[in-house]
Amino acid sequence: MSSTASNIVTSPARQNRVTLRKTVVSCLALTIALLLSIVLMSLIGSEQLPARASLCALASFGTSSCGLTRDQFDILFQIRLPRILLAAAVGGSLATAGAAYQALLRNPLAEPYLLGISNGAAVGTMIALIFFGASEWTRPFLAFTGALLATLAVYRLARGRAGATPERLVLAGVIVTTFLSSVIVFVTTLMDATRIRSFTFWLLGDLSGTSRTLLPVAITITIVGALALTLNARSLNLLMLGERDAFDLGVEVGRVRVVVFVVASLLVGSSVAASGSVGYVGLVVPHLARLSLGSDNRISIPAAALGGALFVIVADTVARTIIAPRELPVGAITALIGAPLFIYLLKRA
């Protein structure tokens, strides 16, 4: 990691151009794969739709029904496609946030779910549901507030006199996670029985309740957030050398930290408000991105954003079809894929 980083520090303009080309090529490839997966996964679901007509309707962006019946058209455009787009936004958000936390905190285990940041967002969403149930807008807002507070708590707890060591960070994450889990248990007692059932499913990460109001919000935040963090990727590269070294090299450490905390909390908040806590995405996807494309954040952050979208789209397709017409929560699938993959990655590393 340090050799790559020092290459970047001393990199001449040519090296920058190489990096740029590598970024563009890998992002282009991932974007194509993402678009393909959106189209292909739109053809799969608990209801069988005619493939040719569906492709034709998708290609027309929904302006032509291409012979689909009214119900088939609604299934494709009102239910399946919005859910796939939400999966992309959630996956992109969580993977980007994970990649940024890992770079800023110099810790490969920093992940929104494992640090308790998802739980912070979940508490915020619960409060919004209980006290402002009618207004959907309060959900991402309070989820963001919860995520930010949890981030600050973990960061303050992890920072000892000797700085934030990886071990302290993970321990702080465990403390914040378990504390917030008990807050969640307490808050559920304020809910009525119907809500509790919905909520426990939601906590595991579930994309079935795709909201028309929140979908555009989630997509916008994902794109803006991923761009904002990519623009700070050079500073994050330098920060991987250590905060003091980065400061000496001209990085405004405090500003970068604030940007990452706020943007990552926004990403986690909007995805948790829309879909609950989908775990392991922020861990597995950035690791895969770094393993295949190197640890330069200018490549790995945008690659994680696109790869995360791809990963959750595929995981959710499994969740909604494997026992159709019944469904599983997508969080169960990401953990099922994520945990073994993570163990494999750790052993290889």
Added chain:
Amino acid sequence: MSLPAHVDRVISLAPNLTEIVFAVGGGNRLVGRTSYCDYPPEAKAVAEIGDTLHPSLERIIALRPQVVLISTASQLEIFTQQLQNQNIAVFVTDPHDLTGVFRSIGQVGEILGQQQQATLVVQKLRDRTNAVEQAVKQKPLVRVFYQLSAEPLYTAGHDAFVTDLIRRAGAISVTAAVPGAWPKYSNESALAAKPEAIILPTGGSMGAGNSNVTEALRQSPAALAGRVYKINDDHLVRPGPRAVDGLEEMAKALHPDAFDK
């Protein structure tokens, strides 16, 4: 485990069983109930032993019951074992249809030595059930979607006892063949099923949370025709005597013309 000849201390671990105990005239012998057991109103005077999923074993033992009534086999086997170690008999019932409910009423009556009253109660319930079934017999079957909750979408599957109630009310649940009792259901399959009516169990002890049709079904034939019926959830999810109230309410909502005399 054999039952004592005369049972005068009994604990119920489910609201439907509490209702049955009172219906057969054994309410004065109920010494413990769950926090969900809110009917009949007299039940609230009985000591609470926790909720259905987390009963307090200590409190149960302290109340010295001779029999503990449990509604499904879902409760931990270890728990049952611990009760039996204390010489407390356990009666488990898990009705999947109305016939099963009537059988449970008979069995609880027998345990409490109230056979006569139990038989009477069952006879009355049977008569009301037959009356409903007669009234809707000639009516075309209505295709019903049972929305247990909207987000995420839960419905009643093959093993749910309400699926049998829907059938008796002159309708057919579009999810009657789905495995399990309360499956989480695919939005697109719900839309594709094109239900003609939607039942929303709501307004009872589960609260009023489930009072809007899920987004995927807003354009369904049922919603467009205004055939969305809210029915007290306590009458539909508790396999007890009031299930027949639920049956009557559903049948009248689905086939109003069969009853207006």
